[in-house]
Amino acid sequence: MTKDGGKQDKKAAQYGVTPQSTDFNDWYNEVVKKADLADNSPVAGAMVVRPYGSALWENIVRWLDDRFKATGHESLVFPTLIPMGFITREADHVEGFAPELFTVSKIGTEELSEPYVMRPTSETIIGHMWSGWLNSYRDLPFLHYQWGSVFRAELRTKAFLRTSEFFWHEGHTAHANEPEARAEVRQMLDLYHEFCRDVLALPVVRGEKTASERFAGAVATYSIEGMMRDGKALQSGTSHYLGQNFSKAFDVKFQTREQKEEFAHTTSWAISSRIIGAIIMTHGDDFGLIMPPRIAPIQVVVIPVGRKDNFDQMVEEGEKLAAELRAQGLKVKVDKRDGVTNGFKYNDWELKGVPVRIELGPRDLEQGVVVVKNRNRDEKETLARDEAVSSMTARLDEIHDWLYGRATEFLLTRTLVADSYDEFKDAIEGGNWVRAYHCADAGCEKSIKDDTKATTRNVPLDDAEFFHEHGEGPCVKCGQPGAYGKRVIFGRQY
Numbered sequence: 001m002t003k004d005g006g007k008q009d010k011k012a013a014q015y016g017v018t019p020q021s022t023d024f025n026d027w028y029n030e031v032v033k034k035a036d037l038a039d040n041s042p043v044a045g046a047m048v049v050r051p052y053g054s055a056l057w058e059n060i061v062r063w064l065d066d067r068f069k070a071t072g073h074e075s076l077v078f079p080t081l082i083p084m085g086f087i088t089r090e091a092d093h094v095e096g097f098a099p100e101l102f103t104v105s106k107i108g109t110e111e112l113s114e115p116y117v118m119r120p121t122s123e124t125i126i127g128h129m130w131s132g133w134l135n136s137y138r139d140l141p142f143l144h145y146q147w148g149s150v151f152r153a154e155l156r157t158k159a160f161l162r163t164s165e166f167f168w169h170e171g172h173t174a175h176a177n178e179p180e181a182r183a184e185v186r187q188m189l190d191l192y193h194e195f196c197r198d199v200l201a202l203p204v205v206r207g208e209k210t211a212s213e214r215f216a217g218a219v220a221t222y223s224i225e226g227m228m229r230d231g232k233a234l235q236s237g238t239s240h241y242l243g244q245n246f247s248k249a250f251d252v253k254f255q256t257r258e259q260k261e262e263f264a265h266t267t268s269w270a271i272s273s274r275i276i277g278a279i280i281m282t283h284g285d286d287f288g289l290i291m292p293p294r295i296a297p298i299q300v301v302v303i304p305v306g307r308k309d310n311f312d313q314m315v316e317e318g319e320k321l322a323a324e325l326r327a328q329g330l331k332v333k334v335d336k337r338d339g340v341t342n343g344f345k346y347n348d349w350e351l352k353g354v355p356v357r358i359e360l361g362p363r364d365l366e367q368g369v370v371v372v373k374n375r376n377r378d379e380k381e382t383l384a385r386d387e388a389v390s391s392m393t394a395r396l397d398e399i400h401d402w403l404y405g406r407a408t409e410f411l412l413t414r415t416l417v418a419d420s421y422d423e424f425k426d427a428i429e430g431g432n433w434v435r436a437y438h439c440a441d442a443g444c445e446k447s448i449k450d451d452t453k454a455t456t457r458n459v460p461l462d463d464a465e466f467f468h469e470h471g472e473g474p475c476v477k478c479g480q481p482g483a484y485g486k487r488v489i490f491g492r493q494y
Helices: 003-015 024-034 051-070 091-100 123-133 178-198 245-250 274-283 311-326 342-352 362-367 385-390 392-413 421-429 442-452
Strands: 038-040 047-049 081-083 103-107 110-118 142-151 165-175 204-208 220-227 233-243 253-255 261-263 265-272 300-304 332-334 356-360 369-374 381-384 415-417 433-436 455-460 488-491
Touching: 024 038, 024 274, 047 051, 051 142, 051 165, 051 178, 051 274, 081 123, 123 142, 123 165, 123 245, 123 265, 165 178, 178 204, 178 220, 178 233, 178 265, 220 274, 220 392, 220 455, 220 488, 233 245, 233 274, 245 265, 265 274, 274 392, 300 311, 300 342, 311 332, 311 356, 311 362, 311 385, 342 356, 356 362, 356 392, 362 369, 369 385, 369 392, 381 385, 385 392, 392 415, 421 433, 421 442, 421 488, 442 455
Parallel strands: 300 332, 300 356, 415 433
Antiparallel strands: 038 047, 081 110, 103 110, 142 165, 165 265, 204 220, 204 455, 220 233, 233 265, 253 261, 356 369, 369 381, 433 488, 455 488
């Protein structure tokens, strides 16, 4: 271990978390719990989201909900329970979800003639209702979405990433023709990309899933894929073109302008609470979280530094400073905890990832200065109070840019090109993504997964921000001609 590495580990120990380089899985679990994001629950596979984690999710919901409405979508609310018969109407859908279903077969002591399933997703029940609402082409498009919980049995659970109950929105739209539906699919994929880039500081790759990785019942599935700091991929959002599969299963049809009967073309799209896992694992470091400033529940924490005889005065001054910052629209907290050391407070807020910390003591007050520390830097700055306040928004933007730049550099550095299967295996084993040609054969794809635990993440779109260039070459595994006209991204996933 290097001398600097020893210092890092010693500092990390002060924060009570395992360094990422020692055990990334332990680091993640400890950060989630010690940063007060979530806790274990008495319900197997489910989590309890604590106020700090809930505030983060509320900020995510608020931004996305505003954008959904701005693009003409309307919210609705459907039951959590879905008749089992609905799930079985679409063959691919039931095959894809059958192992994950929670079923309800009894109400009180009475056995149900038909069981219900706890909502794994709502294409079926929404299709059933649409069939009664839709009559004419004039009714279209239906642009709907809802927020809620969904339930999918998970053998290996991990807070935010894979839990038996998780939170999301699910968008569902119906259109008169395929081009309109596909335009909707792309619009929502691009909205997710914008959200990740401009709000969460997450670089993600937009692309189409291979047939083996499509959503159950979809004609085409598109995703945004992010790289975590251990090199694994996280599917961070999806948008699906469902064609007429669910419309035919649920009789969602309408009269066209030409007075012909036609089935609607439908879509669905979602981002779930696993995006919080992406924030943690993309932006964290050995000492805990680093919250992206534009979504952080607390953007600035003010810590009054004083003795017993003047602590109340310093809290009062801290509140005045916080009010000046809040007047700029910033989310600010004053740490008023008494009987807790300043060092403990500093470590606590660093662990929680608050982007900026301001320390205010009696001497600072006399001199008209404050001490400012960015979460992404080791050094502190002493600034005139007015300067610290007036420059805070720009400072937060700089932290956002730094986070995005660091994550982008990591993504680019840890994505390798492989033209032979030995190169492919070595790169995957080294914790990287791999860009390689692939034949699109499901059996070949499965053999790669069985051999290396790597899956196809997506085939980048032509205008994707990363890895969009075209090319031809033989499949990295079997040597047959590549099928996509470009390299496919492979990686191990969460």
